[in-house]
Amino acid sequence: MTEVEPTGGPVPTGDGLVALSRQHQLLALPMFVLTSVPTDAGIAAVMEAIPAHGDYWAKLEEEGVLFAGGPVLSGHGSDPWSGRAMFIFQAQSLDAARAVAEADPMHAGGARQYELRPWLLNHLVVPDGVKP
Numbered sequence: 001m002t003e004v005e006p007t008g009g010p011v012p013t014g015d016g017l018v019a020l021s022r023q024h025q026l027l028a029l030p031m032f033v034l035t036s037v038p039t040d041a042g043i044a045a046v047m048e049a050i051p052a053h054g055d056y057w058a059k060l061e062e063e064g065v066l067f068a069g070g071p072v073l074s075g076h077g078s079d080p081w082s083g084r085a086m087f088i089f090q091a092q093s094l095d096a097a098r099a100v101a102e103a104d105p106m107h108a109g110g111a112r113q114y115e116l117r118p119w120l121l122n123h124l125v126v127p128d129g130v131k132p
Contacts, residue, residue: 017120031120033118033119034115037113056103057087065089066088
């Protein structure tokens, strides 16, 4: 692993990080990462909400909002799924991203709770055979 040496200058934040990424010819595409975990309602509540939740994110995919998403596996092989998931999507602001997260039937119905973080997409490789 390569370590980055500090430059001695100020550490960029917000728009400065976007500008720095663009300066280095990177994608510099602002996105949001949503991690979603089951609440105390348990995996049964997650399983019950899956149809509406799937329809919600499929609609956002069609609208060009959703970039990627899916379940986060618990482990290897036959380990049971814990109900966790992750989504990466575009939104105009943190408030707009929160509205997207809160409208997910998993969160609106109390089956899952979420954490939302801004993320800057700088690198992207689309594997062969993946739909455009």
